Amino acid sequence: MMFKTKMTPVASAVAMALSAVAIGMAPGVASAGKTAGTYMSGDFHNHSTCSDGSTSMQTKIKKSTDKVETPWGLDWFVQAGHGGNGNRNCTLVEDETVATPAYPFIEGKGPNTTWADTIGAAAVKGNAANGTPLNAQANPRMWRWQSVQEFQYPVAEYLTALKGVPTFLGVESVVSGHEHTSMGVITGQLPTALDNVALPSGPGYTPLGNANALSQWTYCFDRGDTDNSRGGGQGWECSVPGSMNAADPNWNATAAKLTNNSGLNGHLKTVEGIKWMAAYHPNASYYVPAHLERAGPFNPNGSNGFNVEHLRNMNNAGPMIAFGFESQPGHGASSDRGEYRPNRNNFGSALGRRDSVGGTTWGGTGVYAAQIGGVWDALLGEGRNWWFFASSDWHNRGDFGTHDVRTTQDYWPGEYQRDYVMVRTGADKMRPQTIVDGLRSGNSFAASGQLVDRVAFVACASYKGFGFRSDAAVEALATNAAMTNTDTDVAGCATMGEKLKVRPGAEIVVAIVVRDPSGINFSPYSFANPSLAQVGINQPLNAPVLDHVDVIRGMVTGYKQPGNPDYAGEWPDKWIQNPDMARVPAAAKNMTAALYKTFNESTWATVSGNPEYKTMVFRIPAVSASQYIRLRGTNLPAGVPFETDASGNPLADVYTNDSADNRAVAPMTIPCTVTGSNVPANGVTYTASQPKIDGCPNHLAVVDGQKMLSYDVAGWADLWFYSNPIFIEVARSTTVAGVK
Incomplete structure (x- = not known):
């Protein structure tokens, strides 16, 4: 079976492309300026029974990283459940199929078995919110700091050594003053000594590394942690150099931490958490707000969403730590795509109910990034290092079982969404540090539904005379990078997450090469895409084709200053309606951000001998002001009813969402009419080993007797990729201060 995954490039095509320019580097090998690297796919936001997920760590990691039974296997993986606490022992496995020597299946016990019924209540550490010891309770909920430190980390380290895929721990923090953030402190995790560890042949594993730093951060700064035990007697102290700490009226001396958890005071605690990372683990930490539009705007009386000023405050406090957002959320198969919806959030009697910011997702992406000229462009327009990420947010399959190919809730990590990150390993292995460095670099792109799996995006300066660069020369750089799955390291050129410094009047030669892999993707559906059927295109859901690539450009005007009128502001409510x-x-x-160019099959070229690779090249003439360019692409042409507007921008996903709040705003509108001969019943488990489903499945929403595009089918029908930007800094114009 052929999947839309990595395929062997044609060597002769590389040689042909490189003949146009001598670049002094072998394919896949960086010059002295950069350590050699490769784009590696991963996911850093997902859940197991350690928090509110439906599967054990072992099942989730196997499903997400295996390349045989689940062929979407990711290259790296971060297990990151909610902060707070939980009462299930997620180290236990469901059955023999996921058992390992160190963590065998135990008859009568599984990942839903409580800590009290496995390790005993006496082994649960810390105190309840009222200060009484948890081990005095009959069925205590274990704080995440303990489960991360003592139970989850050993499993992650063991499975890394056993499977050879770097798997480490983060947390989806429950954020003071806001909703959720994907974060991590990787200090101590997966040490190099693990390369030669002798694994046990029986139950039990003693790790060589630790997740102590992550555990302490969770105790200190997660809104869901009200423990005051200082790490169960470890003496943890949460002060931040240069801050008020014990002089702060919100400081709890017994707990040695701040206890302000909502509104503006909660936000200030969150900023302190970023400062703590910057002080103690500056290169080993990341802090990426998750599905940040979902809970509405910022609530001064609670803990809901993020306005633009909160993102600026976080980036100011730790520019190497708070460097982006997940504006393409998980839960992409939900009745409310991303779990965004109108009227979702109750801000209390004084403020009433509020929509998710944007009201819904827009082509599966939140409005902060999906809207050209919106919040993401506002941050990029300052010259900030603020990058775009996607995540699975895996919890469960909704109405279906763990191993069913259908879902009314979540896609598995890597099955639908993935982040492709430049990981610079040189001759070494991938390690947590190289992965976090890759995330921080902004040299990454995110794609859904295997629409593309290679993106080379290069901008080079060209001057008259000796400094002239031809289109063909820059196109050759991008072609080589795409076909070898690496980037470029050439003086006078830059790629995603980087800054190109030029003199006024320079021409910028931009080359883009993407791979739209042939074959089928991981969708279980082989019938024609209902969205495209509206415009007469017959294209199977499991064989999507890239329709076009957009280039978006904006000007850089410099950092906005706290306290100024243009620093803070709330995205307006009722966005769908207006x-x-x-x-x-x-x-x-x-x-200043606008659609600059669009390429499609009539304007791009393909690499000789390998038409999967689409090549695009253009010039930005005589630049005089600092600016940035970024990419997006989709399988949908412009003007698809209820999916894209006349310019190709995504429309609100409310038209394919099934919940009552969505239907109150707009009716479901896209019919799914293919009957098919292989449409399994909802109550029967249908696995990947069985034939593809060739007709509209039975779990779709029905309106007046007609199945409508919804749930997972809606996600597979509507695919997008987003790149991170390239900045262009023009001498004597605005300095792009936040980007190297």
Whole structure:
């Protein structure tokens, strides 16, 4: 079976492309300026029974990283459940199929078995919110700091050594003053000594490394942790150099930490958590707000969403730590895609109910990034290192079982969404540090549904005379990078997450090469895409084709200063009903951002002998002002009813969402009419080893007797990729201060 995954490139095509320019480097090998690296796919936001997921760590890691039974296997993986606490022993396995020598299946016990019924209540550490010891309770909930430190980390380290895929721990923090953030402190995790560890042949594993730093951060700064035991007697102290600490009225001396958890005071605690990382683990930490539009705007009386000023505050406190957002959320098969919906959030009697920011997702992406000129462009317009990420947010399959190919809730990590990150390993192995360094670099892109799996995006300066660069020369750089799955390291050129410094008047030669892999993707559905059927295109859901690539450009005007009128502002409510940029405050938009170019099959070329690779090249003439360019692409042409507008921008996903709140705003509109001969019943488990489903499945929403595009089918129908930007800094114009 052929999948839309990595395929062997044609060597002759590389040689042909490289003949146009001598670049002084072998394929896949960086020059002295950069350590050699490769784009590696991963996921850093997902859940197991350690928090509120439905599967054990072992099942989730196997499903996410295996390349045989689940052929989407990721290259790296971060297990990151919610902060707070939980009462299930997620180290236990469901059955013999996921058992290992160190963690065997125990008859009568599994990942839903409580800590009290496995290790005993007496072994649970810390105190309840009222200060009484947890081990005095009959069925205590273990704090995540203990489960991370003593139970989850050993499993992750063991499975890394056993399977050879770097698997480490993060947390989806429950954020003071806000909703959730994907974060991690990797200090101590997966040490190099693990390369030669002798694994046990029986139960039990003693790790060589530790997740102590991550555990301490969780105790200190997670809103869900109200323990005051200082790490069960470990003496943890949560002060931050240069901050008020014990002089702060919100400081709890017994717990040695701040206890302000909501509204503005909660946000200030969150900023302190970033400062703590910057002080003690500056290169080993990351802090990426998750599905940040979902809980609505910032709530001054609670813990809901993020406005643009909160992102700026976080980036100011730790620019090497708070460096991006998950504006393409998981839960992509839910009745409310991403779990975003109108009227979702109750801000209390004084403020009432509020929509998720944007009201819904837009092509599976939150409005902060999906709206050209919106919050992401506002941050990029300052020259900030602020990158785009996607995540699975895996919890469960909704109405279906763990191993069913259908879902009304979540896609598995790597099955649908994945982040492709430049991981610079040189001759060494991938390690947590090289992965976090890759995330921090911004040299990454995110794609859904295997629409593309290679992106080379290169911008080079060209001057008259000796400094001239031809289109063919830069196209050859990008072609080589795409076909060898690496990037470029050439003076006068830059790629994603980087800054190109040029003189005024320079021409910028931009080359883009993407691979739209042939074959089928991981969708279980082989019938024609209902969205495309509306415009007369017959394209199987499991064989999507890249329709076009957009280039978006914006100007860089410099950092906005706290306290100024253009620093803070809330995205307007009821966006679906009135998506007017005039309503958006100046702080949350960048009106210089615009669609600059669009490429499709009539304007791109293909690599000789390998038409999977689409090549695009253009010039930005005589630049005089600092700016940035970024990419997005989709399988949908412009003007697809209820999916894209006349310019190809994504429309609100409310038209394929099934919940009552969505239907109150807009009816479901895209019919799914293919009957098919292989459409299994909902109550029967249907696995990947069985034939593809060739008709509209039975779990779709029904309106007046007609199945409608919804749930996982809606996700597979509507695919996008987003790249991170390239910055261009023009001498004597605005300095792009936040990016190297």
